[in-house]
Structure formats: C-alpha cells, structure tokens
Amino acid sequence: MGLSTVTLTLPCFHLSSNLHLPIISSKLQFPNRNCGSVRIVPVKPLLRSPIRSSFSLRAAYAMGSRSETEILVSASEEELAISLAEYTANLSEKFIKERGAFSVVLSGGSLIKALRKLTESPYLESVDWNKWHVFWADERVVPKDHVDSNYKLAYDGLLSKVPILPAHVCAINDSLSARDAAVDYESHLRQYTKTGVIDTSSTEEVAKFDLMLLGMGPDGHVASLFPGHPLVKEEGKWVTFIEDSPKPPPERITLTFPVINASANIALVAMGAGKADVVSRALGSGESSDPPLPVQMVSLKDGKLVWFADKEATSKL
Numbered sequence: 381m382g383l384s385t386v387t388l389t390l391p392c393f394h395l396s397s398n399l400h401l402p403i404i405s406s407k408l409q410f411p412n413r414n415c416g417s418v419r420i421v422p423v424k425p426l427l428r429s430p431i432r433s434s435f436s437l438r439a440a441y442a443m444g445s446r447s448e449t450e451i452l453v454s455a456s457e458e459e460l461a462i463s464l465a466e467y468t469a470n471l472s473e474k475f476i477k478e479r480g481a482f483s484v485v486l487s488g489g490s491l492i493k494a495l496r497k498l499t500e501s502p503y504l505e506s507v508d509w510n511k512w513h514v515f516w517a518d519e520r521v522v523p524k525d526h527v528d529s530n531y532k533l534a535y536d537g538l539l540s541k542v543p544i545l546p547a548h549v550c551a552i553n554d555s556l557s558a559r560d561a562a563v564d565y566e567s568h569l570r571q572y573t574k575t576g577v578i579d580t581s582s583t584e585e586v587a588k589f590d591l592m593l594l595g596m597g598p599d600g601h602v603a604s605l606f607p608g609h610p611l612v613k614e615e616g617k618w619v620t621f622i623e624d625s626p627k628p629p630p631e632r633i634t635l636t637f638p639v640i641n642a643s644a645n646i647a648l649v650a651m652g653a654g655k656a657d658v659v660s661r662a663l664g665s666g667e668s669s670d671p672p673l674p675v676q677m678v679s680l681k682d683g684k685l686v687w688f689a690d691k692e693a694t695s696k697l
C-alpha cells in the first residue's frame with residue numbers, strides 16, 4: 381500500500397519539482413509549536429492510482445514520538461473525496477487481513493460528504509463491508525431521526541448505501557440523558573475491546589481504533605472537544621458528555637483525547653475556504669495558540685495521522 385515506508389529526508393527545496401510544494405513545505409519547515417521541529421520528507425504514493433494534481437508531504441515530528449503525520453493536499457474537494465476513499469479502502473483491507481475486523485470511527489459534519497466515493501464503484505463491491513464495525517467520535521443527544529443527529533447524517537450519506545451489517549453499527553442510546561449516554565457508550569466500547577472487535581493499545585489499556593475519521597470545525601474543535609472547554613483535559617474517561625456545546629445542539633457525547641490519540645490511524649479532513657484560518661493556525665508557522673486548539677492536541681501515541689486538505693483549506697499556509 382505504500383503508506384508509510386520512507387527512508388529519505390530532504391531539504392524542502394529538493395521537493396520543488398512537485399506541484400505547489402515550495403509554498404507548503406517551506407512553511408512547514410519552521411519549528412512547529414506543539415510537535416517540536418518538523419521535517420518534511422517525500423512519501424511514496426498514498427494511492428494506488430495517484431491523482432496527478434494532489435501531493436503529499438510527511439511531517440515527521442522530532443519529539444521521540446513513534447507517530448507520523450502526513451499532509452495530503454488535493455486540488456479540489458472531488459479529488460480529496462477520491463483520495464479519502466482509496467485510503468480508507470486500503471486500511472480496511474489491511475486490518476481485515478490482520479485482525480479479521482475493521483473498527484472505524486465516524487464524525488459528523490462535512491466528513492460524511494467527503495466519504496461519498498466509498499458508496500460507489502469500485503469500493504462498493506471491493507470493500508469487505510461485513511467486517512466493518514462503525515462507531516462515532518461524537519454524537520448529539522437527539523433522536524436518531526433528528527436533523528442534528530450524526531447517526532442520521534452517516535446513515536443517509538453512507539451506511540444506507542453500503543452493506544454494513546446493522547448489528548455492527550454502534551450508535552448512542554438516544555433515549556438517555558447526555559451523562560448516561562456517555563457512560564453507556566463507554567461500556568459498549570469496553571465490551572468491544574474485550575471481544576477483540578476493537579483493538580487495545582499495548583501501552584495503556586485504551587481502545588485502539590483502526591481508523592478514526594475526524595472533521596474539524598472552523599474554531600479548531602474535533603469530535604465535540606471545543607477550544608477552551610475543560611473536556612479537552614479529560615484523562616480518565618473514554619467517553620464524556622457536554623451540555624453547553626458552543627455549537628448547537630448543546631448536549632452531546634464525545635470520545636476523549638486518551639482514546640483519540642490511541643488510534644492506529646486518524647484521517648483529519650479539512651475542506652473549503654472556511655477552514656483556511658484554522659489550518660493555518662494548526663499547521664503554519666505563526667504565533668502559537670496557547671492553550672493549543674483541540675485539533676493541535678490530536679497527537680497519536682503510536683499511529684499515523686494523515687491530514688486530507690483541499691487547496692482552499694490550505695490557501696493561508
């Protein structure tokens with residue numbers, strides 16, 4: 381699959397024959413405020429049939445961390461969707477081969493539209509959907525048929541269009557309060573780690589999802605972890621709740637950073653001009669955010685983070 385085997389580190393000007401690279405890579409050469417110094421290395425193609433107008437960089441963070449970050453910039457939202465489908469299908473194949481199951485975490489918002497290519501050929505036929513187990517990074521505490529429900533969004537845009545087994549879809553219990561729904565969801569996740577449907581991180585006893593698909597708000601929130609909210613500091617619980625979300629609806633449940641950062645893979649999707657400021661704050665070389673934005677707290681312990689951004693979202697880098 382060629383996702384991660386890179387041996388060569390080059391100064392960024394060696395990359396200048398690639399499309400747009402000087403702009404992006406020169407910015408990323410500056411010390412990154414949260415991750416130590418950043419090296420940019422060229423990567424083997426992320427895709428089986430690389431899209432010519434996309435390019436990818438790897439930012440290897442020098443902090444002794446075993447995790448890696450790659451930034452894939454697509455020329456358009458359409459190309460981003462194609463890249464994301466190929467990446468997801470590749471990981472699905474890998475984990476099903478290795479573990480016999482694929483645990484996938486969805487977000488709400490624009491992410492679901494970005495996954496639309498998975499519902500089309502060749503993925504509709506080639507992905508082993510029976511082995512998928514679907515979870516949520518966050519959910520709004522509303523009925524499942526409510527317009528604000530992340531479940532409904534995912535059902536309408538993805539789950540109803542591919543043959544995932546209904547029993548493999550772990551949605552929240554929408555008849556409970558936010559507090560109780562969070563406790564209930566965490567107990568389901570713990571049960572799935574016991575049966576091996578969800579892997580467990582070897583270093584800590586935390587759920588280790590095969591792939592977490594995260595969106596990001598224009599304010600830098602991920603899942604329902606909002607800037608300046610105490611929930612970003614949660615260290616014990618896997619799932620928690622919020623009753624005062626700055627973005628409506630106010631009541632939500634969310635995975636916490638210990639679980640997010642234990643993932644084997646995270647795709648962080650940023651599309652459109654509305655995300656340009658936050659992408660620039662998160663990845664650029666400007667003044668550091670103190671405290672860091674939630675999106676800057678996505679830092680895998682022992683996994684791989686890939687940013688999927690389009691040109692508009694990276695226009696201010």
Ligand SMILES: O=C1O[C@H](COP(=O)(O)O)[C@@H](O)[C@H](O)[C@H]1O
Pocket residue numbers: 487488489490491517518519520530594595596597598601602603604627
């Ligand atoms: O409220 C939410 O917002 C974020 C970001 O949404 P986007 O439409 O700006 O991509 C989303 O990731 C999260 O799941 C959702 O509950």
